[in-house]
Amino acid sequence: MGSAQRLKGHLDPLVLAILEDGPTHGYGIIEELRRRSRGEFDLPEGTVYPALHRLERAALVTSTHEMVGGRDRRVYRLTRGGRAALAERRTDWDRFASTVSLILGVKPA
């Protein structure tokens, strides 16, 4: 199964987690996602934009035009609601991963 398929449903919290460290643009998010996953999540780069638009509609992120590296870019930043949603997803994931690890007999990382 490709990483894009495997990430389906999980991309939004990953994007929120990356934006938690500070505002960035779409290309920066995909680069950071690749770096943090050590190249494991090599998904089509375009998929990050529908996710960002979806998160913006849900008021979990906002976007503004800013100069980045001398160029005008749309930059996304986390909202207060986005931070709360991220905290909730972390708790959910922790519980889910612990349970699956328990059943599979795998020691949680």
Add this chain to the structure above:
Amino acid sequence: MIDRYLNELGSHLRVGGRRRARILEEVRDHLHDAVADRESRGIDRERALQDAVSAFGPADRLAVQFNAQVATVSMRRIPFIAVTAGVTVVGGFLLAVTTPSRRAFPASARVGVQASFLVAVLGLQVAFVAGARAASLVASHWRSPAAPTQDRDLVHRAGAICASGLGVAAVGWTSAVLLTLHRLAHPHALGVAGTVVMIASAATAAVLIARQPVNPDDEGDASPERAGVLEVGEHLIGAAKRRPAPSCAAVATLGAPAAMPHAETSVIAAVPWGLGQAAAVVTGVVSAGALLGSRTGCVGSGPRSRSPEGNSHGWSFGSSRIDGGSRDRVPRVRFVRRSRVGVGPAVVDEGGNAAPVRSDRLLSRDARRVPVVVGHARRPALLLEGCESCVR
């Protein structure tokens, strides 16, 4: 090469002007960054362009995701358009009946006026049911950024039926008002204005709803976010589907007091109206049920269907795996619009052979319930409870 990609993406996008411009601008910026990044690592420009476009992913698949989001936003507008139009049509009627016609009301026009009223009331009831159906489904997807295709389609269809019902109500009331005005020596201006408001509102609603994009080829989220209390309408519809006869009787009973004023005389005189209401409800459910997604058995909206074993996880479909999603739920399946066997739900076996389903038998109480898979070639979906006899 970037421009070619942007042109292809633009040709697949079915979103409004500002959103389109923003998407294309972001994609252009991203591709320029990606090319510059690769060039800084010593890759020649031609190769950097090819790699950047290739890494971005197919334009059509990307457009589909944006289209589904936009269609979901459009879907949410439909109940608001319907409610606004309903209020305006009723407002137009109230405006029209301020005409001081009662004293001058000629007996010869009474039958025509009453018949027009009857048509108007039936149209209004159809509009109310369809509008409520659309509102219920939209509410259940309030937190979903991209509602499933079938649900968007269903809301659109319910909205169109609602606008049609309002049109019938507007025409009926207008006829009644005009029949009355016709007999007056000095037609009241408010009466004429009311009829114009009614007709214009219904027509505007029909046009606005027809213009909302459904983007039927663009998949939404198969496991949408739960909407909590906003799903109450879907739960009620699910209950009505499980017990259709008592539900119809309950609706008819609740409708009877509303019918009584029509009789204008006594409770006994209201009985035919009550029976008429009940007949209208049952007829509406039988004839328009499939269109409104209220009579498709397990194929349809409402709370999540369950398999006979209570299994709510993925089911196999040919080479595809259909995941039930997390949170203990299964994908919801609605009236399948373009099955390979024509319009309507279909049972599809693991070999991909499809057979049409008689949706009216899906609710058969005595039928032996068996798990079946419903869907069509492009978009397999689930039916977790069905019956052998529902296959034609």
